[in-house]
Amino acid sequence: MKAERSVLPSRFSGLSIKLIATIIGVILLVEIVVYLPTLAAFRANWLDDRLRVGVVAARVLDAVPDVMALPRELTDRLLTSAGANAIVYRRQGQSQLIELASPIRPDLVVTADMRQADLMTLISGALDTLFADPDRTLRIVGEGDLDDSLVELLMSERPLRQDMLAYSRQIGIVSLSIAAITAVALYFMASYLFIYPVRRLTQNMLAFRQEPENASRIIVPSFRRDEIGTVERELAAMESDLFSMLRQRRHLADLGLAVAKINHDLRNTLTSAQLLSDQVATLDDPKVQRLAPRLVTTLDKAIGFAQSVLDYGRETAAPPVMAPTVIATLVADAAFEARLAGHPDIGFTNATPQELVLNVDAGQLGRVLLNLLKNAREALEAAGSAIAAPEVSVTATQDGDTVTIAVADNGPGLAPRARANLFVAFEGSARAGGTGLGLAIAREITEAHGGRLVLADQPQGTRFELIFPASLLVRP
Numbered sequence: 001m002k003a004e005r006s007v008l009p010s011r012f013s014g015l016s017i018k019l020i021a022t023i024i025g026v027i028l029l030v031e032i033v034v035y036l037p038t039l040a041a042f043r044a045n046w047l048d049d050r051l052r053v054g055v056v057a058a059r060v061l062d063a064v065p066d067v068m069a070l071p072r073e074l075t076d077r078l079l080t081s082a083g084a085n086a087i088v089y090r091r092q093g094q095s096q097l098i099e100l101a102s103p104i105r106p107d108l109v110v111t112a113d114m115r116q117a118d119l120m121t122l123i124s125g126a127l128d129t130l131f132a133d134p135d136r137t138l139r140i141v142g143e144g145d146l147d148d149s150l151v152e153l154l155m156s157e158r159p160l161r162q163d164m165l166a167y168s169r170q171i172g173i174v175s176l177s178i179a180a181i182t183a184v185a186l187y188f189m190a191s192y193l194f195i196y197p198v199r200r201l202t203q204n205m206l207a208f209r210q211e212p213e214n215a216s217r218i219i220v221p222s223f224r225r226d227e228i229g230t231v232e233r234e235l236a237a238m239e240s241d242l243f244s245m246l247r248q249r250r251h252l253a254d255l256g257l258a259v260a261k262i263n264h265d266l267r268n269t270l271t272s273a274q275l276l277s278d279q280v281a282t283l284d285d286p287k288v289q290r291l292a293p294r295l296v297t298t299l300d301k302a303i304g305f306a307q308s309v310l311d312y313g314r315e316t317a318a319p320p321v322m323a324p325t326v327i328a329t330l331v332a333d334a335a336f337e338a339r340l341a342g343h344p345d346i347g348f349t350n351a352t353p354q355e356l357v358l359n360v361d362a363g364q365l366g367r368v369l370l371n372l373l374k375n376a377r378e379a380l381e382a383a384g385s386a387i388a389a390p391e392v393s394v395t396a397t398q399d400g401d402t403v404t405i406a407v408a409d410n411g412p413g414l415a416p417r418a419r420a421n422l423f424v425a426f427e428g429s430a431r432a433g434g435t436g437l438g439l440a441i442a443r444e445i446t447e448a449h450g451g452r453l454v455l456a457d458q459p460q461g462t463r464f465e466l467i468f469p470a471s472l473l474v475r476p
């Protein structure tokens, strides 16, 4: 069964778009994390600049004995140069104040104390400025340049907020540009290094899978020395292996087909010859009487061989059709067919419990049992009187997660030649007239059922075990 064919993902659902999105996301995240402290520092500098002008103004206030005596024009100039509505100067318990004519709304005053300069206070102050009422009055408090002097500036918060917004816009534009430039640069680099070669590999795999017998679809590795180069070389090797294997398989299949045809005709010809030989056997001539049986058995053997080769080609290809099957009945039928049941010399015991029911293909498993039982009978018959009480038995045991059906005899055991090629089709036979297919077919069928066919150790005779998974058990 073939898996569903895949298609190459488009440029926008594949790796590239994921890569770009990730890069831009990460850069923007980093920018946001960096943005807050930068903005806080910007605000602190801005306030510091104003305070510095305030300090200079305060120096002037400090120098004159009576502020009230200063001309209005001068104090207004001092205040506008600091951008402030009022400046308070405190020193040694005394304070001086100059202010513009415009009134201050004291209910909306917010204090920025420049003596507290830790990062968290600065960041929360900056956020406060950005998001609070824009009409607030700001009170900037800082140290003057003389010992324990204090300067306070009162001013509208609006210009600070506007400068901070402008600054944020700038940062935003710069961040987006950096993200875009980095993303494009990384995209091209990653495209060249990974995405393009991976797309080439993917395309090749898809194309090769469609036509694995077309040698021009085998990938031509580039000269890269990195992991992708290795992948390309390995893929090329795998594809050319697959290509040769498929070609070989096709040749073998063609040959098999030809053999099957020849074999089929041969069997028909032999069957006609058998009919003739049957008639020859009825002739009275004593010479003919002596030779005819030999001719008949030879033809029988040849036909049997042709038939089993045909069966091998035809039958083992079909997958098993599982159905609940009573094993004891299956064994009894197979024993009958193998001419073991009621055999004059060989004792047969069917010890499989009647209640053992497995989900198997009865036809195929019957064939397995028949092959094993026939082998046992043939071995015991060939041994003749060498075995005192020839006996064949079938038992079934169940333990944990397996069910084992064993076919055992007390015959001569396996010949070394048979042992060497056991389960190999056409190779395993060690008896005259054997095809060497029985065990190969038996193993193939057992494995198609998810089980195993093994030769078990036994001091005398031969014992084959069919080991099936307990999942095949049908419980009443």
Ligand SMILES: Nc1ncnc2c1ncn2[C@@H]1O[C@H](COP(=O)(O)OP(=O)(O)OP(=O)(O)O)[C@@H](O)[C@H]1O
Residues within 6 Å of the ligand: 308, 371, 375, 376, 379, 409, 411, 412, 413, 414, 415, 418, 419, 423, 428, 429, 430, 431, 433, 434, 435, 436, 437, 438, 439, 440, 461, 462
């Ligand atoms: N119970 C057994 N006792 C002794 N030898 C066995 C036994 N079962 C199998 N063998 C040996 O294993 C060989 C292979 O068995 P297998 O059934 O595969 O082929 P075959 O019996 O020779 O031919 P086929 O079954 O195709 O007609 C046999 O020729 C025989 O020598």
Ligand SMILES: [Mg+2]
Residues within 6 Å of the ligand: 371, 374, 375, 437, 438, 439
């Ligand atoms: Mg056999």
